[in-house]
Amino acid sequence: MSTRLLIVEDDENLRETLADFLELEDFIVEQAATVAEAKPILESATIDLAVLDIMLPDGDGYELSQWIRNQSIETRILMLTARGLEKDVVEGFESGADDYVSKPYRSKELLMRIKALLRRPVAVVETNTIEINGRTVDWRSMTAKYNDDELHLTSRAFSILKLLLEHKNEVLSREAILDACWGKDVYVDNRTIDNFISNLKKQFDLTHDNSYYIKSVRGVGYCLMNERKNT
Template sequence: MSPLAAGARVLRVLVLEDDPNLRLTLVDNLEEEGYAVEAASTLAEARPKWKATAFDVVVLDIMLPDGDGYSLCREMRQAGTSSRVLMLTARTLEDDVVRGFEVGADDYVAKPYRLRELLARIRVLARRSATAGPPEEVLSFDRFRVDLASRQLLDERDQPVELTRTEFDLLVYLLRHAGKALTRDQILSAVWGEDVVVDGHTVDNFVSNLRKKLEWTSGSRFELRSVRGVGYRMDLHG
């Protein structure tokens, strides 16, 4: 039976699995159950997908060609992603399971898995996500709206403000953590990724670019503050 009630929004699932046969089988079965499914086989392929789309559930393999699923799950949680995460892996030692939950996983299924059980677990996570309400699609501040679905920053006239992909991701991360002092390392890990080697001063340059593109003045109802010895904090005013 489809997990979607009549008239309900379509629930979205991201499947990250490097085995092509397992990936295709799982995608086919999830689509038959009524989910909108996207798939990836590497961290590099998955990262822009979850940044661009608010998924209800992410099915995440741990052992991947370009890293491990733990780092991606941690990155998602640091960025404030509310997607339910199900770890899917052949690594079943207690330490591996505990590590998965510590980085923010919601459930853990061992390979080889029983398909019906896996689908049932995904259904439970999707139901929790739907009960919690639809993923946040728009962030508003000052005279701007950030449309997460279309990845656009719009001004008060609904005109797009041109941002690079990284500038957009940085703005979303700062907004989702408004009022919190964030270190440069936290920002680099969440926006650029743990596997990317970037100088900490890069954050300073991107924050400076954002201030210019947002046309910040002393009368603006937001401020990108430099926190001495730490990093940056975004303050929003009424």
């Protein structure tokens, strides 16, 4: 079965050029110039990967990405945009994107990114809320509570927690966490990631005594385990 992609880009020349390139690589390519055009395609067709521009005439790629995740539409999301500042990259991942590529881009590198994403399982948070060891996380409002007391998490901490949940029982390297939550080619000391993980463990009591716990894999990274505990 052929792989179906959706390009959401308001610049017709850029959209057509990318579509032609991807069709030569044997992908079926759907196109949309606006959020309004993209939504019916996403709802009615199986799209394996959506390539989203951020700046669109009737909204932006962040909103569309968040809408896709809230609708539990099973597609991978790649942001392709001229906005390459760190805060833009972070916002892209927080909205639910799986990867983020800045313009101008190299066609072959973009193709490799797309193929790599297609090998990964689709990341979908099925509900807006989840309970983790008695703490309630609301993804839509980006809040977390324990016994009605709010837990103070940064947007980066939410991104890391979401990534770990989407890949629960799977070991993630520090490099994978860095690429997903800070962006590729961004230098962050490994100790920074370790500190975020340490804080999450404390706030959510992610120890072996609970159903959710974080396992450290020496020299590799971290794994969020989810097991039923005997009561």
